[in-house]
Amino acid sequence: NAGVTQTPKFQVLKTGQSMTLQCAQDMNHNSMYWYRQDPGMGLRLIYYSASEGTTDKGEVPNGYNVSRLNKREFSLRLESAAPSQTSVYFCASNLSGYSPLHFGNGTRLTVT
């Protein structure tokens, strides 16, 4: 049982480049989330999808777009990467709002 799988694990981008972070879960969860974690900042919610076909902004959505491709997959896109987006990105999922979150192991992104 893989749980939540994130790809890639590491990525280096130049300013202005675009990329998509992939996330997939195999637990038949309804809700999925994208967080970023910067040193000393805890985790900040970027976007979430409460159910297939819906997405909503979190605390720090600027500079990002998301797609809930199907129930399993939730991708995060950086259209024009900036150094301020250097961070560790975590995807998570849960059955519903009250349920425990399951996290992936993160994507470490550096923008130069």
Add this chain to the structure above:
Amino acid sequence: DAKTTQPPSMDCAEGRAANLPCNHSTISGNEYVYWYRQIHSQGPQYIIHGLKNNETNEMASLIITEDRKSSTLILPHATLRDTAVYYCNGIGANSKLTFGKGITLSVRP
């Protein structure tokens, strides 16, 4: 989401109980108290949650005060592998599941 307050850090000796406090004075009646931990740079891991009653599982115990304004996570016999950042959250049906900075627990040999 309920606003939670945790001290930035604490330590304890290996084999002793670690009692991690959390204040959540603004928690609403339908919000659960959740605890997660993050070891090194891995993804956070769910530990335990509760609404009103104290809870225990194989990882920890959760003690919630009667007024629900604070809680304590207890690791009964801390090991070096319990060194991590521990997050306390108030989670309800419409929560956006935000995380604060947590408390860094250092278990010393």
